Every structure is written in C-alpha cells, then in structure tokens.
Amino acid sequence: MLQTGDLDQAFQTYWDDMDRCRQAKAYWSLLHVTICLPDICAALQSANGEAHKRLYVAWCEQYFSDPRLTGRERYGMRCKVLHQGRAKTNQLGRYGAFAFGQPAQSGAVDHMRVDTHTLHVDVGELATETRDAVEGWIRALEARPTAVEAVNVDRNLLSLVRVTPFVISQALPAPTGVIMTTMTTFNKTN
Numbered sequence: 001m002l003q004t005g006d007l008d009q010a011f012q013t014y015w016d017d018m019d020r021c022r023q024a025k026a027y028w029s030l031l032h033v034t035i036c037l038p039d040i041c042a043a044l045q046s047a048n049g050e051a052h053k054r055l056y057v058a059w060c061e062q063y064f065s066d067p068r069l070t071g072r073e074r075y076g077m078r079c080k081v082l083h084q085g086r087a088k089t090n091q092l093g094r095y096g097a098f099a100f101g102q103p104a105q106s107g108a109v110d111h112m113r114v115d116t117h118t119l120h121v122d123v124g125e126l127a128t129e130t131r132d133a134v135e136g137w138i139r140a141l142e143a144r145p146t147a148v149e150a151v152n153v154d155r156n157l158l159s160l161v162r163v164t165p166f167v168i169s170q171a172l173p174a175p176t177g178v179i180m181t182t183m184t185t186f187n188k189t190n
Helices: 006-024 027-045 053-063 071-084 123-143 148-159
Strands: 088-092 095-101 113-115 118-122 161-165 181-185
Touching: 006 027, 006 123, 006 148, 006 161, 027 053, 027 071, 027 095, 027 123, 027 148, 053 071, 053 123, 071 088, 071 095, 118 123, 123 148
Parallel strands: 095 118
Antiparallel strands: 088 095, 113 118, 161 181
C-alpha cells in the first residue's frame, strides 16, 4: 500500500533538478522538466503504467486550477515543446503560440498574459504551479491509499527511474575528470 512519503521521496529528484535549473537560469531545461511531470503522474496512476493524451489532459484538468490554460492546451504546449521544439500551436485551443520567458533581473514576471493569440508564460511560475499541482496530487493519493489510483501508483512506482551515483569498483581504475551516473529504478523503503 502507498505510504506517506513514498511519492515525496520519488519526486525529490525532479524537485532537485528544478531547483538546479532555476539557480543556473536554465529555463529551457526547466520548461522541459516541468511539462513532463503531468505525464509521469498520469502514467503512475494508470492501470498499465503508461500515459497518453487523454490521461495527461484529465490529470491537468483535475490538479491545475488556472482557467487561462486548460488541460488540452497544456497538452498541446507539451507536444510542441518536447517533440517539435516549437512554441507555435496551430491554434490548439485559444492560443496560436506560447511565448516562454524567465523573470527579469528585477524579479518581475510576465505570466499568463495574452497578447493577440499568444500566451506569455513565465517558466519559473509555470514550474511553481506544476510542483504545487503534483504535491496536491500526492496529498490526495496519500489521503486515500486504497483508491484505485493510489493502488496503481504503488504498483507502478517501483519502475520510476531515478538517478543514483555511479559506484566504481575497486578493481577498476576510476576515469579522471569524468562524472558518471547510472539510471536505476526507485526502491520503496517499506
């Protein structure tokens, strides 16, 4: 059964990377991490551990509250950015394009402003909203650990990829100047 803290631990890798992206002002990378999170959550709670458009849209509709960006529009943004490297949407939903920005040096943000048919999105704000949505999803699952979605998450969580340090065997000389990591699956602590 899904235990309190299992998902917090599993998503820590994402939170750490999002923090590193912000600190480095790597907003393009932050955007990519941010828009894939609903896919991961929708896949985890699905019966077969896989996500698709309908599940992504439904997850976004349930856990995001800002009506200026629907689940369908978020999915369109995800597809254009992740798979095509574009911001033009071919008029998916209300917007013909997205303009992605980062905070000004003064700290001012331009977020969810519509200019003609372009939605201006501050990537840092989008990341914060997405983290809040994921944390709300986590709390909802923890509150109902026997619900179908929570049972699916518990079963699928074991296959979630996480990054762990690469351990070099004492028998092999360590390469110099190279940082190595391996990809492993998440191991629950219960």
